[in-house]
Amino acid sequence: MADRDYGFRTRAVHAGNVPDSATGARALPIYQSSAFVFDSTQDAAARFALQKYGTIYSRLANPTVASFEERVASLEGGLGAVATSSGLSAQFVTFASLAGAGDHIVASSNLYGGSITQLDVTLRRFGVETTFVASDDPADYAAAIIPGRTKLVFAETIANPSGDIADIAGLAEVAHAAELPLVIDSTIATPYLCRPIEWGADVVVHSATKFLGGHGTTLGGVVVESGRFDWSNHNFPLFEETVAHYGGLTWYGNFGEYAFLTRLRAEQLRDIGPALAPHSAFLLAQGVETLPYRMQAHVDNARRVAEWLEADPRIETVNWAGLPSHRHHARAAQYLPLGPSSVFGFVVKGGRAVGQGLIENVTLASHLANIGDAKTLIIHPASTTHAQLTEQQLVDGGVHPGLVRLSVGIEDADDIIFDLDQALDAALKGASA
Amino acid sequence: MSTTTPGSEADTATVTLANGLTCDIPASSPLAKLLRSQRTWVGPSGKERLGILRRARSVAIVGASPNPARSSYFVGTYLQQSSDYRVYFVNPNATEILGQPAYPDLASLPEVPDIVDVFRKASDIPSVMDDALAVGAPTVWVQLGIWNEEAARYGESKGLTVVMDRCIKVEHARFHGGLHLMGFDTGVISAKKQQR
Numbered sequence: 001m002a003d004r005d006y007g008f009r010t011r012a013v014h015a016g017n018v019p020d021s022a023t024g025a026r027a028l029p030i031y032q033s034s035a036f037v038f039d040s041t042q043d044a045a046a047r048f049a050l051q052k053y054g055t056i057y058s059r060l061a062n063p064t065v066a067s068f069e070e071r072v073a074s075l076e077g078g079l080g081a082v083a084t085s086s087g088l089s090a091q092f093v094t095f096a097s098l099a100g101a102g103d104h105i106v107a108s109s110n111l112y113g114g115s116i117t118q119l120d121v122t123l124r125r126f127g128v129e130t131t132f133v134a135s136d137d138p139a140d141y142a143a144a145i146i147p148g149r150t151k152l153v154f155a156e157t158i159a160n161p162s163g164d165i166a167d168i169a170g171l172a173e174v175a176h177a178a179e180l181p182l183v184i185d186s187t188i189a190t191p192y193l194c195r196p197i198e199w200g201a202d203v204v205v206h207s208a209t210k211f212l213g214g215h216g217t218t219l220g221g222v223v224v225e226s227g228r229f230d231w232s233n234h235n236f237p238l239f240e241e242t243v244a245h246y247g248g249l250t251w252y253g254n255f256g257e258y259a260f261l262t263r264l265r266a267e268q269l270r271d272i273g274p275a276l277a278p279h280s281a282f283l284l285a286q287g288v289e290t291l292p293y294r295m296q297a298h299v300d301n302a303r304r305v306a307e308w309l310e311a312d313p314r315i316e317t318v319n320w321a322g323l324p325s326h327r328h329h330a331r332a333a334q335y336l337p338l339g340p341s342s343v344f345g346f347v348v349k350g351g352r353a354v355g356q357g358l359i360e361n362v363t364l365a366s367h368l369a370n371i372g373d374a375k376t377l378i379i380h381p382a383s384t385t386h387a388q389l390t391e392q393q394l395v396d397g398g399v400h401p402g403l404v405r406l407s408v409g410i411e412d413a414d415d416i417i418f419d420l421d422q423a424l425d426a427a428l429k430g431a432s433a
Numbered sequence: 434m435s436t437t438t439p440g441s442e443a444d445t446a447t448v449t450l451a452n453g454l455t456c457d458i459p460a461s462s463p464l465a466k467l468l469r470s471q472r473t474w475v476g477p478s479g480k481e482r483l484g485i486l487r488r489a490r491s492v493a494i495v496g497a498s499p500n501p502a503r504s505s506y507f508v509g510t511y512l513q514q515s516s517d518y519r520v521y522f523v524n525p526n527a528t529e530i531l532g533q534p535a536y537p538d539l540a541s542l543p544e545v546p547d548i549v550d551v552f553r554k555a556s557d558i559p560s561v562m563d564d565a566l567a568v569g570a571p572t573v574w575v576q577l578g579i580w581n582e583e584a585a586r587y588g589e590s591k592g593l594t595v596v597m598d599r600c601i602k603v604e605h606a607r608f609h610g611g612l613h614l615m616g617f618d619t620g621v622i623s624a625k626k627q628q629r
Contacts, residue, residue: 006622014622016613021627043514049501051510053611061614069616080617248502256577258603258617265615 008075008192013289016070030282031063049247050254050266060269064278068285072212072222075191075288076204079227080261082269083220083281087187087207088114089274090221094183094205095119097260097268098236099151101127106144108155109134109396110164113381113389115156115185134396136328138170145178151235152203153182157189157196157335160371161345161381161405163319165331172200179233187211188341188371192295199335202229203260210372211341213287214294218280223264227257239263294374297410299339304413305406305420309346314354314424316402320344342408343371345381348424350431351402355380357427358404364411364419376409376416474582476596479620483608485572485594489547490519492601493539493570495561496552497522499530504576504600505552506531511602515611521546539568550574550601558584566591574601 006014017028036055038044047054055061065083073081084090095118099105107119109132119130131144141153153175155166168184175182181202186194190211196204206212208220231239232252239252239259246266251259269275276284299322306320318325321332321340332340348354358378359367365378381399389399408416477485492512498505509531512520520533521542527535536542539549549565551558551573558573558581565573565588573593575581577600588595596604606612607619610627 004622010622014624015618018610018613018621018623018627019625021610024626026624039514046510046514049510051501051507052515053511053606053614054515055614061616063614066614066616070613070618073616073618074620078618080612080615082616242502249507250502254502254504254507256600261616 009292011074012071012291015074016067016285028064028067028282028285030278031058032278033062034058050249050262051247058278059273059275060265062275062278062281064285065276065281068208068220068276068281068288069222071285071288072191072206072208073224075195075291076186076224077191077195077197077226078204078224079257081222081224082261082264083208083222083276083284084269085221085274085276085280086219087185087205087209087221088118089272090205090207090223091115091185092118093264093268093272093274094203094223095123095128095152096272097264098181099123099128102149103128103151104146104149105130106141106150106153107132108159108166109393110136110159110162111154111156112160112185112187116393117388119154132396136164136167138167138174141171142174142177145174145180147178148235150178150180152180155182155184157184157186157194158321158341158343160188160343161319161399161403163321163326163328163340163344165321165328165335165340167331168194168196168199168201168335172202175202176200179230179235181229188343189336190291190295190341192292193299193336193338193341197224197226197228202226207372208284209370211295211298212291212372213284214291214372214374215283215287216370216373216375216377218283218287220276220280220284221274223261225260225264227260229260231259294410295341296338298342298408301410301413301416302342302344302408303339305408305416306344306346308417309420312424314349314428316347316349318344318346319403320346343405345400345403345405347400347403348427350428353431354424354427355402355404357430358420358423361423361426361430362419363423364415365406365423371405371407373407374410376411376419377407379405381405472580472582474585474597476585476599477594479607482596482599482604485548485574485596486601486605486608489572490517491521491544491546492516492518492548492550493521493523493536493542493546494550494552495523495539495564497524497527497530497535498552499524499527499535503552508550508552508576508600508602511606511611515609516605519544539564539570542568545569548572548574548601550576551579552576553579555579555581555584559587562588562591562593565593572596574599576600577603 046052069081172182183203184196184201187207204224251263255262310318321328365376522530522535524535525537549570575597585595
């Protein structure tokens, strides 16, 4: 082992994938096995008691999944990671590990629609209350914290479709002043563009389905933790209580900085069960190998498309923070110097009818409910991803009725622009006919 | 100079105040954390720690506990089952730990251990260093959460290799696949086969 801090591109290809000791397989082997044999009864007992590392059952740990976990942890600069079957389950196990009935979460109101409903519907029904902060000022998050009840602060690095950028360092300061962790959903940014842990975040969650996997083939999620948060502080007594199911250990006492992730795996994956499938982990890990190259192509194309849209008289506004006109342009330059990813909204003149017409007439961009594919994707949020939200929630989330969301792919930028151009023409013709 | 001991074995830190007096404070207190940020001793690098673990054939756990909830019990179980080391337990108040005899001191072991792994409070570390030197053990490995800079410098001045505030289980697992399996970043980038 060389004593060297390997670069991002090297780690994207190699981290978590040392050649298999049994076969020497160079590509990541897919361990498509639900369970693993024990060496002896003594071995089984030690594995179950967490006294030694070892596979038991693929809901808890699987060698192929581990490779994907370590790779993402390395790229984010975290202590480690726990992978899950989707981005929403990555969030859910995180929230479930930190908050219970009677507890409180402070979250941005500018979240993915599914995240809002997870907090506002399901977790609220379980007794976890969330205050959604409709502001980009960390001071307003501080004001929403309820001492003794709030367990975490939650925001997205890049919100969509507003394109807003979280002030991660400011939010970390607010959270840490109250001895709370800052949890950041960094799905749209990916660690190539922004590493929230370097700005003070404690936990980073991803929908790996998006840019990490990168090809629109595979659902998955991942939770990365910094290893820096003090889980022995008074807000998290569960970390210091005796755990009868694991032989009387205490999470913090026995695992120290490893406590959060060990507990997330041994308790939340055990009890909630959203394990990532080994074959999915293989596809996602394969995708991460080219993450740096794909993300660079995504932001380069996003810049071309956003600048073209902004200069076009048929367009009202473009919500890409890489443009000087965006209210978070300076924040984007600070947190995402290579560019604020390639998912953003724009508003067509002529409102809802022209927006829908545009989507009906594109032939290269795919009309579907996903983001972060190598292919350019397009959708009308108010009638699809955000349809379950109330009018007020739509406004809080920055969703204009004529807003179209674009996830710029890695095709030729000229072809993406050609497609949008002809579709806008057709939409305007249709609207005036 | 400050010393800290972990929550599982003891939860106070002995600190030296500006007036020269010492006192015990909770290890999780802001003062203890401030002192932690003022550390100056730097131990062996990752590659050097791997070298220490690779060269060793035997490990003696000083301060080993027969209580299954203790960190030392986890480490003992792991080393017995997941490494090729000959593992010895040292505890004058125990007779048997994990199916093996517990020895009263390092001098009573049937061989000189390559690594003396220590679960004792920070102020006891200098005397453990002396015991290790007396039997001729080359390395003293002070466990995660225990910090005594003066003792580390003392041991090094006498020719000992010192690792401090690191868990031998975690470090062994970092290089041998266990940590990887649990999704942690091992920092290992290699095109060579994983070692057992």
